[in-house]
Amino acid sequence: QKEVEQNSGPLSVPEGAIASLNCTYSDRGSQSFFWYRQYSGKSPELIMFIYSNGDKEDGRFTAQLNKASQYVSLLIRDSQPSDSATYLCAVKRDSNYQLIWGAGTKLIIKP
Amino acid sequence: DAGVIQSPRHEVTEMGQEVTLRCKPISGHNSLFWYRQTMMRGLELLIYFNNNVPIDDSGMPEDRFSAKMPNASFSTLKIQPSEPRDSAVYFCASSQLAVTPQFFGPGTRLTVL
Numbered sequence: 001q002k003e004v005e006q007n008s009g010p011l012s013v014p015e016g017a018i019a020s021l022n023c024t025y026s027d028r029g030s031q032s033f034f035w036y037r038q039y040s041g042k043s044p045e046l047i048m049f050i051y052s053n054g055d056k057e058d059g060r061f062t063a064q065l066n067k068a069s070q071y072v073s074l075l076i077r078d079s080q081p082s083d084s085a086t087y088l089c090a091v092k093r094d095s096n097y098q099l100i101w102g103a104g105t106k107l108i109i110k111p
Numbered sequence: 112d113a114g115v116i117q118s119p120r121h122e123v124t125e126m127g128q129e130v131t132l133r134c135k136p137i138s139g140h141n142s143l144f145w146y147r148q149t150m151m152r153g154l155e156l157l158i159y160f161n162n163n164v165p166i167d168d169s170g171m172p173e174d175r176f177s178a179k180m181p182n183a184s185f186s187t188l189k190i191q192p193s194e195p196r197d198s199a200v201y202f203c204a205s206s207q208l209a210v211t212p213q214f215f216g217p218g219t220r221l222t223v224l
Binding site: 032036042081097 | 117142153154156159161166167197200209210212213214217218
């Protein structure tokens, strides 16, 4: 079992709909959770991070964390073609510098 | 503010040659990370520096790889001799503290022929 798992996709979502990206992790000691967006040929770009159970909203993006079930999700409302990218989930253990990366989910927003 | 700066952006070299990749972290960040990304293996952490000191180099694949951070604003990753299997995108990332979010540079696409 991988430490951080994501569905590789591609996930195809119509423009204007909600895109839901999921990530599960195996280490219950994980404390910090990050979502990065990576366009083809570009570097990972931090979108959101979340430390506490519940939801965290930033514009069209909402991160949801459920530590009991060991999953973190990213919702993108009013999806736009420019949201088409690979989304990487990264998890950090408490007091540890190292990010454990998922393989990423490729998201395609269809006009 | 300037982000993480990497050079060169693209490097094509022949097997056996020495390759040096460079990175300037965000000013004020004391943690620096070198990553390698390939389709097969995804993002792999090569080495982590904290306050210019290498803390964890367990991800460095072989002795052919070495990294230095002579000061807070500059780091290098060297491959000598390079091999075709080293072809990948190499990213440098920095963070203010070890536990805060990491910010990535644009990467160096290395092709070893």
